[in-house]
Amino acid sequence: MKAGNTMRLTGYTKTLFRPECNPSFESVHCIAHLNEDVGEVLPYLNSVLGGTCYLNDPPEVMFHHYGKIIKVGAQEIAVNALNDEQEADRILEWLKDEINQAWENRDSITPCYTGKAKPKLMDILLLLPKTNCKKCGQPACMAFAAQLMEGGRGVEHCPELDEENRTKLSGYLAGFVFD
Numbered sequence: 001m002k003a004g005n006t007m008r009l010t011g012y013t014k015t016l017f018r019p020e021c022n023p024s025f026e027s028v029h030c031i032a033h034l035n036e037d038v039g040e041v042l043p044y045l046n047s048v049l050g051g052t053c054y055l056n057d058p059p060e061v062m063f064h065h066y067g068k069i070i071k072v073g074a075q076e077i078a079v080n081a082l083n084d085e086q087e088a089d090r091i092l093e094w095l096k097d098e099i100n101q102a103w104e105n106r107d108s109i110t111p112c113y114t115g116k117a118k119p120k121l122m123d124i125l126l127l128l129p130k131t132n133c134k135k136c137g138q139p140a141c142m143a144f145a146a147q148l149m150e151g152g153r154g155v156e157h158c159p160e161l162d163e164e165n166r167t168k169l170s171g172y173l174a175g176f177v178f179d
Contacts, residue, residue: 008100011035012077012092016085027081030088039074043111044102053115062115064150066091072099119149119176127169129160148173 012032019029038045039059046054051061060073068091071078077095082088102109124145131141136157138144147153148169155161155169 008103009034009036009038009096012096014088014092016082016088027083028085028088030077030079030082030092032077032079032092034075034077037074038072038099038103041099041103041106042072042074043113044106044109045072045099046115047109047112048102049098051112051115052118054113056113070095117176119173121145121149123172124148124169127161127165127172128158129162129165131160133160135159151176 012034014030014032016028016030018027042059042061043054045051046061049061049063049065051063053062054060058074060071063070063072068082069080070091072095077092079088079091082091121142125142128141128145132139136144136153136159138147144153144158148155155166155173158166161169
């Protein structure tokens, strides 16, 4: 998509596959090869959808939406852990629309060349009790810290956390936006 051009993403060719590392997985992954190069729209798309990671060379933006990790590059889209082809089609069509809308509205969007700030795993772990008690349902405090970092769990899920560290950790995590 060249600047000043009204070109739109017209479509893609998708491929579904099971992960090679574990072909018995129930879920499938999808790679969609785009009909047009959308590299120039990625900073605008990142601004609109709030990407978690943005790379300049090659241009790529990553999102966590619909419980999936979605990578949009200049010439392809990759989506993990899909239930089936219909779910892949829904997400790809949604992204196609979002890409086209971001391109059409680029004059009113401030492009963003960075991803969202994320909490640091070690900062979280330092405030946890580090007893590996498993009362949160995880095998270790490190696994629970990873879930907190991604926004999948809250501090209230750690019954061993003392009140002082619960307050500190809640305050620290409040500074981040989770999808």
